[in-house]
Amino acid sequence: MIDKSGAALWPGLAVVTIATGYLIALLAAERETVIIALLILGIVAVAAAARLKLLDAVHGSFARHEDTLGRFAIVAALAVAAFFHDDHFVMLLLTTVLLYSVATLGLNIQIGYAGVLNFAGASFFGIGAYTSAVLNAQTALPHLLVIAIGGLLAALIGSVLLLPVLRTRGHYAAVVTIAFALLFRTFLEVNDVFGGPQGMQVKGMTMLGWSFNDNIEIGGVTLSLYMNYFVVSLLLLIGVFVLTQRLERSWIGLNLDALRLDETAAACFGLDIARWKTAAFVVGNFLIGVAGALFAMVGGFVAPNNYTFEDSLILVSILLLGGIGNPWGVVVAAVIVVVLPEKLQAIAEYRFLLYALMVIAMLLFRPSGLLPRSVRRYFPGQPS
């Protein structure tokens, strides 16, 4: 059955436009009452749209015109950045959203596709971050290379977990990753080479002599220094997003789904379970490490406290909230999880409580997330 009403482009365009306007309003709002009013408005609007079955049209629109809408979403992101071009705080926040999205997309390959639970996401993020801290201080390696090395190190160090992850099934593997997360933090705290509990400064990024930590002056307009990082992070996210989609829409995506859903049956269909789990775990950690390496240069500072088990849970909650397996959901959820506590200082202190409640509510009422993954479409426009 092809949903005819879903074939139109405009519902998708409309939703991206409205969401962009809403995000700008939310980010620009300063007074607590305005922010709360906006949040209530947002929740009511989404609930009403769901009630009126408007979301189905949006869903169909994205299924049919994903490439067009993807480009439109990039334009929308640039529009938000343009609006806040001289606002350090917001530009940093937006860059954080982009890099958390990249990291969660890595986690998504592991948990969402291969079914390998990883509760040490923040540790691999931290490995990338400390790589930047050390290499930027001690060497003159080009910073793009440093970021790649951050990813490689995360993948490499993560490989020590491979044996238990492959040997054990389901929850036991998860416990192993939790143990790793706790060990990692302790390791950083007791090691003076890495600055101990105080952490280290990270030198900002430079590329071809262009220093990212200076504001940009173009024809009398000043752009926040974070605009540099925003653009690089956006390019990274676009690349990772496209690769994630291609992965899902390939035989490899099919393999990962098959082994996640029924490992024994998958082995009988010729799949090399260990190979695919390894590939997913390593690639996922690489992406998380890359995001962490870049994020350290953005923030300019690393400390053990930033890469705790709780931070790993934030990544997992982004995945659960957005919709496991759906990269669009990951980005939307990253916006919510990163932006909300920053805008609502009142809840910032309770944010872990908030995340926990959000995840529980999700699992109870909408277990497949805000934007559930749909049946695999290998190419856009293919009937679904």
Add this chain to the structure above:
Amino acid sequence: MTALLETGKLCKRFGGVVALDELDMAVARNEILGLIGPNGSGKTTFFNVVTGIYSTDAGRVRFDGADITNAAARAVYRAGIFRTFQRSRLSLPLSIFDNIMIGDHKRLDQRLWFNLMRRRAFKREFEQACGRARALIEVFEPALAERMFEPVAGLPMIDRRRIEICRALISEPKLLLLDEPSAGMTHDETAELMNDIFLVRERNKNLTIVIVEHEMGVIERITDRCVVLNFGRKIAEGRYRDVAADAQVQEAYLGVA
């Protein structure tokens, strides 16, 4: 002529339970062999040991001239054996197409670069795969061919069984092991499914089948030969009519001491 599948003194124990007891089996090329016996007599275990899900405690398995004793499940698949499961084991959230194509793993290009970067070549392979899946499922139920990209979760048992058989046949195995394909279906549905399997076999005469089945009508109609198990041991072998008349077999089934 040598047998396609041959086991010698195959043993499998679970603690104190002897599930397979020095089992000698020979499956000839192109035959349909019925594997029957009371519940718990070791039929499923036989499939599990042959396909590498369980390891053997003793004995040998030969397939198509090669020793596959204790081979890994995926090596057994590559050698040309495909099995179905007693309980339906489809991946419910995945589409009909996905569930069928996962059975064709060895023919699909699994290289990372091909899958991610050569999307045009991938699209050609995808379209060929669509054609293969469609042609196969049309034999069973043309209506399903129109719904290939819908999840299987909503389908009735008969359609799920059809899809499982398609998944088994898509890779054109040499040997098909069917574990109670009629479980969960009505009498008429079973008859229909068996006819469809026959149709496929008409086209591919080289397909050898071992079928475990409780409906004796099915066994009588489709098998060339039967092997009867009891407590993991072979107690009779021959044409269905002959083994059904065997006193030992009747005793095993009726539990007469």
